[in-house]
Amino acid sequence: MPGASDVDVAGQLDSYLDRCSPGTRRTVSLMLTAFNLSSIAGRRARPFRSLSASSREAYVLACETSRIRQRRETLIALKALILMFFCSDGRIQPLIGYDGEPFKKVEDEPGLVELLVEEPDRGFYETADVVVVGSGAGGSVAARELAEAGLKVIVLEEGERFDRRDFTGSPPERLRRFYRGNGLTFTIGVPTISLPIGRGVGGSTLINSGTCFRTPDFVLDAWGLERDEMAPYFDDVEAILHVAPVGGDIMGANGDVMDAGRRALGYSGGPIRRNARGCHGSGVCAFGCPLDAKLGTHVTYLPLAVKAGARIISGCRVDELLVEHGRAVGVRGSCLDPETGAMQRDARFEIRARTVVLAAGAVYTPALLQRQRLANSSSQVGRNLRIHPGCGVLGVFDRDLYAWKGVMQSYYVDEKLHDGILLEATYPPPGVGYSAGGIGGKGTELKDMLARYRQTAAAGLIISDSGTGRVRTTPGGGLLITYDLHPADLRKTLEGIRLAAEVYLAAGAEEVHTLLPGMPAVRQREELPRITEGRWTAADLKLSAYHPMGTCRMGKDPLSSVVDVHGQSHDLPGLMIADASVLPGSTYVNPQITIMALAARNARHLAAQVS
Numbered sequence: 001m002p003g004a005s006d007v008d009v010a011g012q013l014d015s016y017l018d019r020c021s022p023g024t025r026r027t028v029s030l031m032l033t034a035f036n037l038s039s040i041a042g043r044r045a046r047p048f049r050s051l052s053a054s055s056r057e058a059y060v061l062a063c064e065t066s067r068i069r070q071r072r073e074t075l076i077a078l079k080a081l082i083l084m085f086f087c088s089d090g091r092i093q094p095l096i097g098y099d100g101e102p103f104k105k106v107e108d109e110p111g112l113v114e115l116l117v118e119e120p121d122r123g124f125y126e127t128a129d130v131v132v133v134g135s136g137a138g139g140s141v142a143a144r145e146l147a148e149a150g151l152k153v154i155v156l157e158e159g160e161r162f163d164r165r166d167f168t169g170s171p172p173e174r175l176r177r178f179y180r181g182n183g184l185t186f187t188i189g190v191p192t193i194s195l196p197i198g199r200g201v202g203g204s205t206l207i208n209s210g211t212c213f214r215t216p217d218f219v220l221d222a223w224g225l226e227r228d229e230m231a232p233y234f235d236d237v238e239a240i241l242h243v244a245p246v247g248g249d250i251m252g253a254n255g256d257v258m259d260a261g262r263r264a265l266g267y268s269g270g271p272i273r274r275n276a277r278g279c280h281g282s283g284v285c286a287f288g289c290p291l292d293a294k295l296g297t298h299v300t301y302l303p304l305a306v307k308a309g310a311r312i313i314s315g316c317r318v319d320e321l322l323v324e325h326g327r328a329v330g331v332r333g334s335c336l337d338p339e340t341g342a343m344q345r346d347a348r349f350e351i352r353a354r355t356v357v358l359a360a361g362a363v364y365t366p367a368l369l370q371r372q373r374l375a376n377s378s379s380q381v382g383r384n385l386r387i388h389p390g391c392g393v394l395g396v397f398d399r400d401l402y403a404w405k406g407v408m409q410s411y412y413v414d415e416k417l418h419d420g421i422l423l424e425a426t427y428p429p430p431g432v433g434y435s436a437g438g439i440g441g442k443g444t445e446l447k448d449m450l451a452r453y454r455q456t457a458a459a460g461l462i463i464s465d466s467g468t469g470r471v472r473t474t475p476g477g478g479l480l481i482t483y484d485l486h487p488a489d490l491r492k493t494l495e496g497i498r499l500a501a502e503v504y505l506a507a508g509a510e511e512v513h514t515l516l517p518g519m520p521a522v523r524q525r526e527e528l529p530r531i532t533e534g535r536w537t538a539a540d541l542k543l544s545a546y547h548p549m550g551t552c553r554m555g556k557d558p559l560s561s562v563v564d565v566h567g568q569s570h571d572l573p574g575l576m577i578a579d580a581s582v583l584p585g586s587t588y589v590n591p592q593i594t595i596m597a598l599a600a601r602n603a604r605h606l607a608a609q610v611s
């Protein structure tokens with residue numbers, strides 16, 4: 001197999017960074033500089049760049065198991081970036097066995113849904129009954145409910161409008177376009193955790209995996225929500241999203257091996273329920289579905305909202321809430337250039353409304369409030385951040401699986417759900433993803449692993465976190481997301497890795513890669529205790545998380561919650577929050593259905609009040 005220099009990964013990365021935001025360029029350049037200089041402090045006493053080839057290889061290997069966390073983490077992040085370019089290259093893909101072809105030919109492709117979105121190129125002033133900030137899982141559902149109740153609704157979205165015509169190109173190119181910060185968003189703490197967030201009309205539903213779990217009953221009970229009251233909202237959301245279990249025709253080998261292992265062990269689980277129609281199993285859901293078979297809100301709730309009279313305006317970043325006489329009365333913000341995302345000069349907008357619905361997601365909703373010190377008599381705005389940290393586990397089999405063929409996230413094992421551990425068969429395109437950076441080795445050894453990708457199955461963990469993090473704004477308009485893995489969550493993660501390894505071994509895997517530093521592949525059941533009994537620390541884990549929530553939690557008590565049980569601010573009349581921020585705790589499962597059902601319920605409550 002050719003090497004990174006043969007396909008000019010460095011050149012590809014350079015020209016890619018030229019098209020990324022200045023923030024991304026700074027982050028990557030900082031990582032490269034830090035890694036280059038890190039070897040000066042070591043035995044070699046010279047920058048990485050000036051070492052001989054063999055010394056560089058030795059240094060890379062030493063970094064993988066280095067006790068210095070920053071050194072390890074920088075290597076993982078850079079390796080993930082480099083592997084993504086390497087494995088996405090047209091010359092490498094055939095050698096891995098990846099052809100990007102759909103798993104199944106679909107006869108009836110879903111038709112194109114044209115969504116009417118306004119894209120202003122100058123400032124404007126409007127009035128409405130309700131202005132909704134953010135068009136993702138929560139905002140789109142709230143907009144539809146409120147518009148159907150006869151209210152004049154305007155939805156403001158910072159990102160651009162995208163649909164299946166845009167969901168083409170290589171994974172890095174799609175990360176750059178459809179993800180906030182070009183996909184490079186992280187929490188700060190131990191360990192550093194990748195926290196990707198979507199940005200566009202449809203929010204994170206554009207690029208999520210399409211997994212649809214209802215909130216487990218035990219979670220509803222803990223939150224004090226009535227099961228019977230919530231059931232019709234779940235029914236309605238699932239009907240609009242066409243939620244159904246993944247069929248055998250598009251499951252693919254990645255789900256099949258998890259099914260075999262689960263059955264052999266007698267564990268509970270099954271095909272994942274998803275919001276897709278006419279899916280052909282191309283396995284690229286996290287980069288935008290090329291058919292719009294995955295029913296994000298850009299092809300479901302937002303068109304319904306528009307049909308009911310709502311207006312959607314893209315490229316509009318809300319910078320502040322308007323507050324008069326102690327009441328939210330609208331928002332003000334900036335129109336952004338669709339190409340660069342930069343502020344258009346003098347293009348400011350203002351919308352006056354009877355109610356402001358914040359749905360900018362669990363990171364940006366609290367940030368908006370914090371900047372103005374609003375709605376925070378409880379001091380809980382930005383706190384209680386849960387993210388569902390998780391990591392990848394790879395099972396290598398003695399036969400070709402081509403496990404990327406089929407639905408990207410297809411099968412689950414929920415045997416340990418009550419312990420906060422959920423296992424999901426998840427295979428993004430080969431070499432793509434933060435955990436790919438955790439694959440050990442270099443040179444030939446690493447290439448051997450890539451050559452075995454076709455025999456490899458992959459699973460992801462969702463850990464229901466006991467610990468919490470925090471979103472904070474910094475002077476100068478910056479944002480800090482801090483999160484340290486709680487010791488209980490370290491234990492759950494190790495248990496989860498063990499569960500995944502057990503399932504793969506039961507399915508006949510030859511070896512399981514835990515991605516724990518220095519841990520050899522697991523080949524037999526007897527070796528499983530090494531995972532949970534090893535002296536691993538939080539810093540040893542390569543974690544990513546996709547479910548930020550809880551930063552403006554709802555509750556009855558204004559002393560401990562930001563919004564009431566219907567999402568309305570305890571402090572600021574005229575303000576409702578309708579996104580993942582309001583969740584009072586972990587959902588234990590992927591959260592989009594919970595967010596949507598709550599947004600529908602709370603928006604109906606609001607509509608009844610103001611209509």
Ligand SMILES: Cc1cc2nc3c(=O)[nH]c(=O)nc-3n(C[C@H](O)[C@H](O)[C@H](O)COP(=O)(O)OP(=O)(O)OC[C@H]3O[C@@H](n4cnc5c(N)ncnc54)[C@H](O)[C@@H]3O)c2cc1C
Nearest residue numbers: 134136138158203204208209210211318579580590591592
């Ligand atoms: C890669 C990935 C895979 C996932 N897979 C799944 C899955 O399979 N199943 C599942 O249940 N969940 C999944 N999730 C999580 C799920 O998509 C989110 O929990 C959900 O979309 C959050 O909804 P939200 O309304 O809080 O925010 P979002 O859907 O993120 O929407 C917020 C919107 O607000 C906009 N915005 C932010 N700030 C401003 C501002 N100042 N002005 C204007 N607009 C603003 C953003 O651009 C964004 O479009 C995944 C997430 C990711 C990133």
Ligand code: SF4
Nearest residue numbers: 279280282283285289
């Ligand atoms: S696997 Fe995902 S991306 Fe591919 S067609 Fe199905 S929903 Fe779309």
